[in-house]
Amino acid sequence: MTHLQITSAPEPTLASPTYLEFAPCEALQPYVECYWIMESENSRPVRDKFLPSPYVEMVFINKGGAYLVHEEDRFEALPASGVFGLQQQSLNVRVQGSFSALGVKFRPEGFYQLMQIQMSTLANRVVSLRKLIGEKSQDITEQLLNTSSPYRQLEAIELFLLDELASRPRPEHLPYLQRAIRKVMETGGNVTVTELADAAAVSERQMERKFMERIGLSPKKFIRNVRITQVFKLLKQKPNYDWLDVIYRCNYFDQAHFTRDFKALTGETPTTYFSRRSFLRSAFQERAVRA
Incomplete structure (x- = not known):
């Protein structure tokens, strides 16, 4: 991951397709995993599925249209600047x-x-930034429109987030919740809600209430998202990984359990899903392995 440090040196040319990540400044590292840039020069539209992940994302579209595809091929335009909450399905x-x-x-x-x-x-x-923060979203949107450099745009986004950090007091610190989240992430989802609650000396109901408030999903569903991300990590590290080994390492009971979870998330079996390739799929796998 590259640190976002803008200098007078020429900016690298973004070959297509490209996915790059940049580390945040020190003050934002407790809150931000990374910034990213994605560019593609496709001659035809690309359609794909993005699996649920453990990360909320704020996305700014510079060029081209992007749409959510619903049942019966209904299209919903994604906002030019919006926030993707945690998803339970692809x-x-x-x-x-x-x-x-x-x-x-x-x-x-x-x-x-x-x-x-x-x-x-x-x-x-997926909620537009304007709906979430009102008129303040206009300032960052205008700044992004006034520069064509994605690196300068990331600088502007970082300054916007620093301003948000300084504009309000921090919420109550909950060490037990942070330990629980860290345990889920470090184990790749190989932990139960009961184990999390017992380690924190709180009830499962209390744990679920705080997960819903601060993460957006119940602990059980958050664990499932982390576990499917772990599947992508293993497959990226070893493309010829034995499926049974992946299933075991990701704490699925058996192949049927994995296939059932995967189909619930994507509407497809793993074999069908991984048989298709696209730029979007490649970029997502790159993101998964860095998670």
Whole structure:
């Protein structure tokens, strides 16, 4: 991951397709996992599925149209600047040819800590930034429109987030919740809700209430998202991984359990899903292995 340090040196040329990540400044590292840039010069529209992940993302579309595809091929235009809450099912996305976007991938509790929004209200939704923060969204949008450099745009986004950090007091610190989140992430989802609650000396109900408030999903569903991300990590590290080994290492009971979970998330079996290749799929796998 590259640190976002803008100098007078010439900016690198972004070959197409490209996915790059940049580390945040020290003050934002407790909240932001990374910034990213994605560019593609496709001659035709690309359609693919993005699996649920453990990260809320703030996305700014610079060029091209992007749409959510619903049942019966109904299209919903994604906002030019919006926030993707945690999802319980895959998102069907269609990108119209040449496309450029940049964004912020937040740590699991990071968006709540910065914006202090009830995260369950964002679950399974993509919400425009304007709806979330009102007129303040206009300032960052105008700044992004006034520069064509994605690196300068990321600088502007970082300054915007620093301003948000300074504009409100921090919410109550919950060490037990942060330990629980860290345990889920470090184990790749190989932990139960009961184990998390017992380690924190709180009830499962209390743990679930705080997960819903600050993460957006119940602990059980958050664990499932982390576990499917772990599957992508293993497959990226070893493309010829034995499926049974992946299933075992990701704590699925058996192949049927894995296939059932995977199909619930994507509507497809793993074999069908991984048989298709696209730029969007490749970029997502790159993101998964860095998670």
